[in-house]
Amino acid sequence: xxxxxxxxxxxxxxxxxxxxxxxxxxxxxxxxxxxxxxxxxxxxxxxxxxxxxxxxxxxxxxxxxxxxxxxxxxxxxxxxxxxxxxxxxxxxxxxxxxxxxxxxxxxxxxxxxxxxxxxxxxxxxxxxxxxxxxxxxxxxxxxxxxxxxxxxxxxxxxxxxxxxxxxxxxxxxxxxxxxxxxxxxxxxxxxxxxxxxxxxxxxxxxxxxxxxxxxxxxxxxxxxx
Numbered sequence: 719x720x721x722x723x724x725x726x727x728x729x730x731x732x733x734x735x736x737x738x739x740x741x742x743x744x745x746x747x748x749x750x751x752x753x754x755x756x757x758x759x760x761x762x763x764x765x766x767x768x769x770x771x772x773x774x775x776x777x778x779x780x781x782x783x784x785x786x787x788x789x790x791x792x793x794x795x796x797x798x799x800x801x802x803x804x805x806x807x808x809x810x811x812x813x814x815x816x817x818x819x820x821x822x823x824x825x826x827x828x829x830x831x832x833x834x835x836x837x838x839x840x841x842x843x844x845x846x847x848x849x850x851x852x853x854x855x856x857x858x859x860x861x862x863x864x865x866x867x868x869x870x871x872x873x874x875x876x877x878x879x880x881x882x883x884x885x886x887x888x889x890x891x892x893x894x895x896x897x898x899x900x901x902x903x904x905x906x907x908x909x910x911x912x913x914x915x916x917x918x919x920x921x922x923x924x925x926x927x928x929x930x931x932x933x934x935x936x937x938x939x940x941x942x943x
Contacts, residue, residue: 724750729782757928775799808875812890823855845873865896
């Protein structure tokens with residue numbers, strides 16, 4: 719797949735906080751080619767997670783526009799955004815976001831069932847095997863370690879073979895050895911799918927795994943290498 723996966727133009731995000739306006743992102747422009755593994759780094763409060771959320775269509779920017787896979791995300795309504803996320807984006811959060819009343823396999827099957835995939839259970843089982851959790855398919859999140867829960871979350875994010883995988887501090891709640899395994903898993907699955915991976919992290923060692931590192935500070939890009 720050639721071309722640009724993400725195009726961000728003059729993006730700004732301002733939020734009201736305690737009666738005054740705070741600039742979270744200021745005039746950010748960025749192109750991400752298809753297939754690239756991009757890390758967005760920077761200190762806490764630099765706007766990294768906000769940028770990722772805007773790319774995913776989870777929020778609307780104050781100004782600017784974002785195109786993902788040729789779709790102007792900033793112009794979509796709520797229904798359009800929901801469809802866009804369902805069809806194009808996989809998202810891995812810091813805090814796993816698994817449904818506690820569903821088993822590992824059922825959690826992975828959710829996006830497949832929402833899309834009407836008749837083979838959801840079988841595909842979910844295969845994905846869990848791919849992330850090394852075949853034996854844990856019928857366990858509930860509470861029965862899994864943090865690292866195992868994040869593996870389930872990665873499998874779920876990959877379920878519909880998204881063109882774009884977004885990961886927001888996916889190792890933030892894990893010890894460094896487990897975190898390294900999760901990054902290797904994300905990168906390996908991403909390469910096999912040929913999708914684009916954008917990882918938000920404040921950890922320079924994790925960012926170093928990426929093809930490219932964009933560093934934010936106070937809502938602006940301060941380096942891109």
